[in-house]
Amino acid sequence: MTTVGDRTRQLxxxxxxxxxxxxxxxxxxxxxxxxxxxxxxxxxGGPVVVTLPVLRQxxxxxxxxxxxxxxxxxxxxxxxxxxxxAVVEACARGRFRTPLEAVGPxxxxxxxxxxxTGWRTFHWEPWxxxxxxxxxxxxxxxAVGWASSLWSSLHxxxxxxxxxxxxxxxxxxxxxxxxxxxxxxxxxxxxxDVRGPSGRDGGTVALVSxxxxxxxxxxxxxxxxxxLVASLRSPSLPVPARVLGLWPDAGTDRSVEIDTxxxxxxxxxxxxxxxxVVRSRLVVSL
Amino acid sequence: xxxxxxxxPLGVSGLLEVAGTAPGAGRSPRVRPETGRAVPSRAHRSSWxxxxxxxxxxxxxxxxxxxxxAHPDLVQRLRSVLESGLADQAPxxxxxxxxxxxxxxxxxxxxVLVTKERLHRALACDAHSVATGSGPRPFSPSLACGALIDxxxxxxxxxxxxxxxxxxxLAALAVxxxxxxxxxxxxxxxxxxxxxxxxxxxRQAEGLxxxxxxxxxxWLPRTQQAMRVxxxxxxVELSARVDLAIGRPARDExxxxxxxxxxxxxxxxxxxxxHFYALIEALRSPAPPFVVATYYSRTGELDVDPxxxxxxxxxxxxxxxxxxxxxxxxVGAESGRGPSPWCSRxxxxxxxxxxxxxxxxxxxxxxxxxxxxGR
Numbered sequence: 001m002t003t004v005g006d007r008t009r010q011l012x013x014x015x016x017x018x019x020x021x022x023x024x025x026x027x028x029x030x031x032x033x034x035x036x037x038x039x040x041x042x043x044x045g046g047p048v049v050v051t052l053p054v055l056r057q058x059x060x061x062x063x064x065x066x067x068x069x070x071x072x073x074x075x076x077x078x079x080x081x082x083x084x085x086a087v088v089e090a091c092a093r094g095r096f097r098t099p100l101e102a103v104g105p106x107x108x109x110x111x112x113x114x115x116x117t118g119w120r121t122f123h124w125e126p127w128x129x130x131x132x133x134x135x136x137x138x139x140x141x142x143a144v145g146w147a148s149s150l151w152s153s154l155h156x157x158x159x160x161x162x163x164x165x166x167x168x169x170x171x172x173x174x175x176x177x178x179x180x181x182x183x184x185x186x187x188x189x190x191x192x193d194v195r196g197p198s199g200r201d202g203g204t205v206a207l208v209s210x211x212x213x214x215x216x217x218x219x220x221x222x223x224x225x226x227x228l229v230a231s232l233r234s235p236s237l238p239v240p241a242r243v244l245g246l247w248p249d250a251g252t253d254r255s256v257e258i259d260t261x262x263x264x265x266x267x268x269x270x271x272x273x274x275x276x277v278v279r280s281r282l283v284v285s286l
Numbered sequence: 287x288x289x290x291x292x293x294x295p296l297g298v299s300g301l302l303e304v305a306g307t308a309p310g311a312g313r314s315p316r317v318r319p320e321t322g323r324a325v326p327s328r329a330h331r332s333s334w335x336x337x338x339x340x341x342x343x344x345x346x347x348x349x350x351x352x353x354x355x356a357h358p359d360l361v362q363r364l365r366s367v368l369e370s371g372l373a374d375q376a377p378x379x380x381x382x383x384x385x386x387x388x389x390x391x392x393x394x395x396x397x398v399l400v401t402k403e404r405l406h407r408a409l410a411c412d413a414h415s416v417a418t419g420s421g422p423r424p425f426s427p428s429l430a431c432g433a434l435i436d437x438x439x440x441x442x443x444x445x446x447x448x449x450x451x452x453x454x455x456l457a458a459l460a461v462x463x464x465x466x467x468x469x470x471x472x473x474x475x476x477x478x479x480x481x482x483x484x485x486x487x488x489r490q491a492e493g494l495x496x497x498x499x500x501x502x503x504x505w506l507p508r509t510q511q512a513m514r515v516x517x518x519x520x521x522v523e524l525s526a527r528v529d530l531a532i533g534r535p536a537r538d539e540x541x542x543x544x545x546x547x548x549x550x551x552x553x554x555x556x557x558x559x560x561h562f563y564a565l566i567e568a569l570r571s572p573a574p575p576f577v578v579a580t581y582y583s584r585t586g587e588l589d590v591d592p593x594x595x596x597x598x599x600x601x602x603x604x605x606x607x608x609x610x611x612x613x614x615x616x617v618g619a620e621s622g623r624g625p626s627p628w629c630s631r632x633x634x635x636x637x638x639x640x641x642x643x644x645x646x647x648x649x650x651x652x653x654x655x656x657x658x659x660g661r
Contacts, residue, residue: 001572003537060396076461100503104445134454135461137441144444145508152506152535214516214523249512251535251570 002253007244008155010255011206014193015241018204019231023260024239028172028232031267036176038274041282047179048277050270052209055222058276065280074127076135076142081210082124082166083107083139084146085187089165091147092156099147103140149248150187150210164189172232180274184229185209192241204238205230214250224266227258239263336586338497346532346543349577349592354540356573360595364569364602365517371606372518375613397516397523398613402559405608408615425471427483428550433459433468434487435549435583436529439494440509443530446500451491452484490549490583497586505532515569522609524566536573540593544578556580557591561601564593574598 002010039048057064087102096102107128114125128139165188174180188208207226216222223243231239244255256262337345423429434455438448441458448454456472459465475483501507511531515524533542544563548556560578568574579590591597 003572074461075463098503098506100444100501100507131461132453132457133445133449134437134441134457137445137454138437138458138461141440141444141509145511148506148508212512214514214520217520249514250516251513 001251004153004155007153007253007255008158011154011208011242011244012158012160012190012192014195015204015257016195017259018194018241019239019258019260019263021235023263024231024235027228027260027263027267031232031270032174032176034267034271035174035180035274038271038278039176039178039180042178042278045178047173047181048274048281049181049183050273050277051183052185052211052222052225054277055225055269055273056216058273059218060216062276062280065277066283074124076139079124079128079139080142080146081187083110083143084150085166086110087143087147088150091151092159092163092165099144099151103144103147107136107140107143146210146248150246153246153248153253154208159188160191162191170226170229170233172229182229182232182270184226186226186230186243189240194241204241207240207243208246209243210246210248212249213247215245215247215252215254218269219245219254220256220262221265221269223254223256224258224262225269227256228263228266228270231263336493336497337588338586339499342497342588343499343501345588345590346545346577346579349590351592351594353576354574354593354595356536356538356540357595360598361568364565364598367599367602368517368522368606368609372522372609372613375610397521398609400522400524400605400609400612402526402555402562404612405558405562405605406555408608408611409604425468427475427479427486430468430472430483431486431490432549433465434483435490435494436547437462438487438491439498439529439547439583442494442498443501443507443509448491448495451487455487455491493583493586501532506534507532513563513566513570515566517609522613524562524569524605526563526566528563531575533575536571536575538573540573540576542567542571542575544575546578546580547583548580549583551584552580552582552587552589556589558601558604560589560591561597562605564591565598565601565605568593568598 042048054065083103083106084099086106087096087099090096090102090106091099096105111125111129115129128136131139167189170184170186172182174182186207187210190206190208191203192206193203207230209223209226223245227240227243230237240258242255242257244253246253434451437458438451438455441454442448456469459469459472472480472483508531509529511528513526513528516522517524528544529547530545531542532545536542544560544567546556546560546563557580560580564575564578574593577590577592579588581588
């Protein structure tokens with residue numbers, strides 16, 4: 001099993017062979033072409049959305065892709081990631097010693113900011129603000145559990161201060177009809193140096209993804225998918241050098257180094273997933 | 287196997303007091319030094335009081351045994367016991383098919399999920415299966431009490447306090463989709479039944495508040511922690527969710543204590559549950575937990591089981607037998623009709639040598655159906 005120290009060292013280790021810009025461009029063009037022909041039989045309408053959970057769903061329970069989504073309602077498990085990330089960030093910045101100490105004040109601050117501004121960009125804060133103490137405690141408990149797993153998985157003193165916690169999802173839209181929208185969500189984005197003659201200015205990044213359950217035999221493609229979406233999103237941003245996956249329930253982690261081969265495999269997985277989604281939509285519309 | 291039961295007389299000196307290392311040593315248990323086994327004292331039973339505060343934590347932290355070191359060989363042996371025992375068993379048809387998926391559109395097989403409840407059902411002999419039934423338990427005041435105490439314990443650990451127990455507990459259940467039906471059932475209770483639930487929940491919540499001290503945040507206390515381990519190339523998944531895990535994840539030495547909270551009476555299967563948790567934690571972490579315990583919120587008792595190699599090996603064997611039955615329920619059904627050493631209730635009878643086992647008919651449920659008989 002990987003120790004916390006080894007895992008952290010591997011995460012922030014410099015890279016020597018970043019993915020060339022031309023390879024990234026070629027991959028994007030190819031993927032757009034393949035996805036365009038796949039969705040062609042679908043009637044124009046809402047986009048086909050591919051996310052990491054959809055990637056897994058298509059592989060493990062493809063029949064469920066046709067299921068109607070239940071109306072969204074906030075639950076503690078939907079808040080735990082956002083609040084948990086804020087808690088870990090507060091700890092990593094040295095404001096608190098542990099997630100349990102941080103969770104109350106961090107929640108109060110977030111709710112307080114929403115109450116002051118009333119901005120619509122806030123999401124879970126209005127819901128939590130209206131909860132009774134017993135329900136609010138469950139939200140905090142979920143967040144503490146989630147944050148404690150991430151907090152104890154890395155040596156935070158070795159993680160660069162410029163690292164990004166959460167933030168907006170990476171997104172790339174394939175201009176097909178209907179459009180195909182790839183969305184990638186990583187928990188942490190860590191700056192990584194590039195060494196050697198092929199190094200590019202500004203370095204690159206490593207991503208960290210936290211997932212429930214156990215890794216399946218396709219974990220490598222799933223982690224690489226996050227790098228693929230981050231790569232396609234903007235040519236001005238670096239192609240991530242590696243992606244670390246944490247599965248706290250299973251007490252395990254996996255890491256994949258990103259090169260043209262792993263990105264191509266992830267692209268294949270996107271194509272297979274999109275094909276499964278298209279099939280399920282066609283069945284439903286019959 | 288040593289079980290340090292927390293039932294203890296007041297004012298009896300013990301190992302911890304002699305060592306002079308434990309806070310609240312005046313309330314330490316009487317311990318037989320050579321074995322670490324607690325010695326029950328009938329003379330003082332009438333003055334027994336549940337542990338509380340630092341003494342409760344000390345009982346969890348100091349088991350009378352050295353903490354297990356990270357032991358990769360043992361983990362490998364445990365895995366071998368399970369993997370080799372499952373390898374000679376063909377996957378059941380529902381698992382999909384043999385071998386890995388052959389194409390991207392080929393769905394992955396779903397693993398056989400092994401939980402403590404499924405193990406109990408698989409390992410119970412037919413007589414007890416009939417007596418206890420299968421599927422989800424019907425709603426009852428005791429089940430409601432158990433669910434409410436679970437969320438109140440979680441609240442206490444996380445925010446350090448409980449307001450009105452029934453109000454807080456129902457608010458907590460309201461944001462859990464899995465408890466929506468139970469919540470509706472509680473809401474629909476007639477006045478006297480609801481009062482009965484309320485009274486018991488308030489009594490047990492008061493016990494939690496009085497006895498459980500604030501846990502040091504540095505121990506990373508986490509509630510309802512999920513634990514999962516996959517075996518047999520992903521065909522089997524051991525799964526558990528523990529009420530409380532304390533201690534930073536293990537590195538070189540065991541550092542985690544696992545506590546299960548039970549609102550009902552002691553049941554024999556509770557120890558098997560703890561051992562199952564210890565096994566999963568051992569398989570997924572560098573070291574096993576150093577202790578597993580059940581806290582009985584009805585009485586304040588704390589059953590503490592220090593984790594040993596023998597405990598883990600026993601848990602692995604039991605899990606293997608149960609998992610094999612879960613994968614192929616039809617195999618061995620005939621032999622399951624008699625008393626079984628793996629059936630937690632039969633095992634008590636076997637120890638007592640109570641004579642031949644009735645082959646047919648049902649067995650009276652030894653658990654009181656009254657409130658407090660929850661999980």
